[in-house]
Amino acid sequence: KQEVTQIPAALSVPEGENLVLNCSFTDSAIYNLQWFRQDPGKGLTSLLLIQSSQREQTSGRLNASLDKSSGRSTLYIAASQPGDSATYLCAVLSSASKIIFGSGTRLSIRP
Amino acid sequence: DVKVTQSSRYLVKRTGEKVFLECVQDMDHENMFWYRQDPGLGLRLIYFSYDVKMKEKGDIPEGYSVSREKKERFSLILESASTNQTSMYLCASSPRGGRRTDTQYFGPGTRLTVL
Numbered sequence: 297k298q299e300v301t302q303i304p305a306a307l308s309v310p311e312g313e314n315l316v317l318n319c320s321f322t323d324s325a326i327y328n329l330q331w332f333r334q335d336p337g338k339g340l341t342s343l344l345l346i347q348s349s350q351r352e353q354t355s356g357r358l359n360a361s362l363d364k365s366s367g368r369s370t371l372y373i374a375a376s377q378p379g380d381s382a383t384y385l386c387a388v389l390s391s392a393s394k395i396i397f398g399s400g401t402r403l404s405i406r407p
Numbered sequence: 408d409v410k411v412t413q414s415s416r417y418l419v420k421r422t423g424e425k426v427f428l429e430c431v432q433d434m435d436h437e438n439m440f441w442y443r444q445d446p447g448l449g450l451r452l453i454y455f456s457y458d459v460k461m462k463e464k465g466d467i468p469e470g471y472s473v474s475r476e477k478k479e480r481f482s483l484i485l486e487s488a489s490t491n492q493t494s495m496y497l498c499a500s501s502p503r504g505g506r507r508t509d510t511q512y513f514g515p516g517t518r519l520t521v522l
Contacts, residue, residue: 300449330510339411339497339513340450385449394466395440395511397450 298323298390302398310406311378317371317401319386324364327389331360331371334383334400343384344371376405410434411514413498419520426485428517430498438501439481440511441465441473443494450497456481488521495519 299322309315319329328347332340344353344360346369352361359372369386385400414429430439437458442450442465452465454473462473470492474482481500485492495518499511 332513337516337518339515340499340511342510342512345510387450394452397442399447399449 298326298388298394298396300386300388300396300398302384302386302401304401305399306402306404308404308406309376311376313376314372314374315376315403317373317384317403319369319371319398321367321369321388321396323390324367325390326364329360329362329369330387330389331358331369332385332387334385336382340385373403378405378407381405411498411500411512413496413514413517415517416515417518417520419522420485420488421522422489424485424488424521426488426519426521428483428485428496428498428519430481430483430500430514431479432481432500432512433479434500434502434512435478436500436502436512437478438503438511439475440499440501441471441481441483442497442499443467443492444497444516445494453483488519490521493519493521 301320330345331343334340346353346362357374362369381404383400383402387397411432440455441453444450451467456462456475472484495516497516498514501511
């Protein structure tokens with residue numbers, strides 16, 4: 297059974313720092329992996345999607361990597377800003393065609 | 408822009424009531440999904456649909472049913488609400504048919520409280 301884990305559950309860093317969020321999954325047979333952002337009390341916004349054949353995707357200050365063999369993905373945020381404060385979730389689409397979400401990392405950027 | 412709307416942001420119901428949560432998307436997406444989100448448990452899939460009148464159970468379908476009579480609308484029904492169904496409910500849609508799915512677009516969520 298696919299399990300997705302995000303550690304730490306919460307992270308606080310000062311503004312301007314580069315940071316990495318981690319996501320691990322137990323079954324490497326995935327179709328894709330996606331990173332979402334969720335602001336308090338709101339829905340999810342897709343940030344980046346990496347197909348299983350890809351190693352990374354970039355969008356602005358965000359870079360997501362995927363290492364299927366080790367069951368890991370990272371989301372790199374460069375030059376963090378207070379507006380980046382949110383919960384970040386990763387989700388995998390497994391070979392069973394189900395999307396499994398991690399519990400998220402709550403990120404706080406201190407001005 | 409893709410828009411996914413949900414009928415209510417906040418809803419308070421009593422135990423035993425029948426509850427309807429409505430979701431509408433305006434981009435002609437084939438796939439639609441209902442999740443619930445609880446602290447420490449993340450998002451869990453309740454039901455999903457690949458097309459009109461088609462539905463499949465997700466990981467936690469017990470106590471729920473769904474209806475998809477039109478492509479743009481996907482309804483989640485709680486036949487007899489219980490307190491353990493108090494949660495944030497999120498609807499999503501995605502543009503591809505079939506079993507594989509691409510980026511999902513989420514609605515703003517409905518926070519349901521069952522007293």
